[in-house]
Amino acid sequence: MIGSKILLVDDEVIFTKNMQRLLDARGYRATAVNSGAEAIRCLENEDFDVVVLDLKMPGMDGLTTLKEIKKLGLFTQTLILTGHGSIDTALAAVKLGAYDYLTKPCEIDELTAKLEGAWDKKDDLHKKDIQEKVQRVIESPKDALRVFAR
């Protein structure tokens, strides 16, 4: 989706800068950070559609960052993009809730295809959540105020 907000998380500064430029050129709004801690701070303060996350980073690694992202309870989807390329880490990431997995180096088109899929999923989850909330309002008006107050 054009205009989607993408958070790029990778300790390789040049890589994130280039990816940011490539994504911006394709209509995305990309933000680049270089550590897991920075990524969590960004996600706490801003709404992103998709996080593109490297697994191997100094300090907070990708899987730990992914766990922290899940704790935030956001609809934001995470794409794992890593040079490690091991199937077991990919499966571990998917089990932890990552949307998909890409190995470096990857084509920008390959990435954007996955980003679209991730955005669709985020959108679906968001819509489903709204529907559930509306349903609760319909079923229990007493809760309506609490929901709208939130």
Add this chain to the structure above:
Amino acid sequence: MAKQPLPVADQAPSTEEGQNRMEHYKRLFRRFIVLTLVCSVVPLLLVGWGMRTQYHRFAEDRVMAAFRNEVQHHRKVIELFFKENRSKLELMATSHNRQDLVRPGQLRLLFDRFNQEQWTLTDLGVIDARGNHLAYVGPYDLLDKNYREAHWFKMVMEKGIFISDMFMGFRREPHFIIAVRGQDAEGPWILRATVDTEAFRALVEHVMIGRTGEVFLVNKESVYQTTPRYSGRIMETASMSAGAVHPGIRVRQEAADAGFNGERPVRQIVSTAWLETPQWMLVVRQDLDEAFGAQKQVDFAVLVFLHVSAAAILVVTMLVTRYMLKLVKRRDEEAETLNRQLIQTSKMASIGELSVGVAHEINNPLAIISTERQLVMDALQRVGEMDADFKVQLEDSMNQVDVQIQRCKHITHNLLRFSRRTQSVIEPIDINAFISEVIELMAREAKSSGITFFERLSPDVPPIQSDLSQLQQVLLNLITNAIDAHENKQYGSIAVSTSYLESEGNVEIVVSDTGCGIPKSKLARVFDPFFTTKPMGRGTGLGLSICYSIVKRLGGRIEVASVANQGSDFTIRLPLRSPEATNGYGPDEEALEKAA
């Protein structure tokens, strides 16, 4: 296809190593032998020789004692002879007077009576104080003989009794006499008896001591009083010197002039004892070889037994040592093989770890190169006026950059897969569940290529004990290959099915695709390392080789059936329990943590 070098573990040691090892085994062999000699043969020989020496001394003492007893016995016999006959004559002389004895027939009577039991005397005579024969009984004509000047006459007149040495006398034959002095009113007189030489000599000369033994008598002048068996004749002077009269019995070893049968000089055991009266020396001697013959035989037997035992110990030791060295060599070779395999495994593990690091470190720069290439391509799109040829050339170059990036990516990915080969973590695996996970992972990629996945997973498939990570790698390789096989096709499908072959005790996984298939001519080589049907730069040829080696190591087998342009079926059969499971390879906690 280039011939693959042997893995290091299977290489034979170098010639120099082999020579050094042979030298080592030779030294070990010599050491074992020397040790055995020192610990068993040498003590055996020492004990054996010690016992033999002790026995030798004991036997010698026994032989010497036997000789002493022999001499003792014979001396007693001879002395008894002299004592008996002397006593008889003394009795005759004291119980009869001269007048009685010279009466005709009386002397004969006494003579016969004397010889009644045993012939002892040759003759008997009565001699007066002037040396004249008064009466005589015997075979010789001696009545007219006078003995006044005879040595024996003087001695008997002086001492009262005299036993002479052997002498020839008037008879011209060796003989000796026993003379006793009688006394009556007329004065002294002599009763003289000639001892039967043969009778006396028989006492001595008939004693047989073995084959080489002899018994004889010599007087103080070393003149034979009896004829020895080998050494000389009666009345001859003996080669041995009688020496001084000694008390008791002497036994000694000495060299003889000639041994038995007059052969070369020998050593003899000689035993001597002096008679009291007459003063003759009794000699008993025997060749040492014969005297100690029995002892020497025993000695020889003991020595033979001792040395044969020592030789037997040595031979057995050599054989046992050789056998043990063979075992040691075999163990050393096995240990060396295991060691080489361990080194190889460690190397591979290190290479694996290195591969992971290298692959990761290369993928990141590759990713940057890829993004830079993409930025150049994007910039190229935005550029307005540009020389067409230059633009084409630039696009071509950027495309080539992309091709090489993909090539490097394949290499690093295969390197990463390779690094997983060295470790096995055996755990229970739900085959259907793991296949579903991998398919879920690959489904999106396949979908972008127009490929649909079909799962036909049998619920009867039991859990198996195997390596999950490596099985995932195999399935990933097969599915990746199946996706790549649809490269020139718009649509396709990949079906993964599982079933349980109860009769074989195996679980079967089949990955079927509708891709381009593999030509029949290349089917036999698909599992060969570095063999690929993909265009240059698109495949390293390691994928199926890795699958093959993983499946084999997990105790299974993998087969392929394919029809060109129709598709391929890869069939994997796995045992319920991997061989490495029976060797005790369990889940590695570190590996599990890393995977999580």
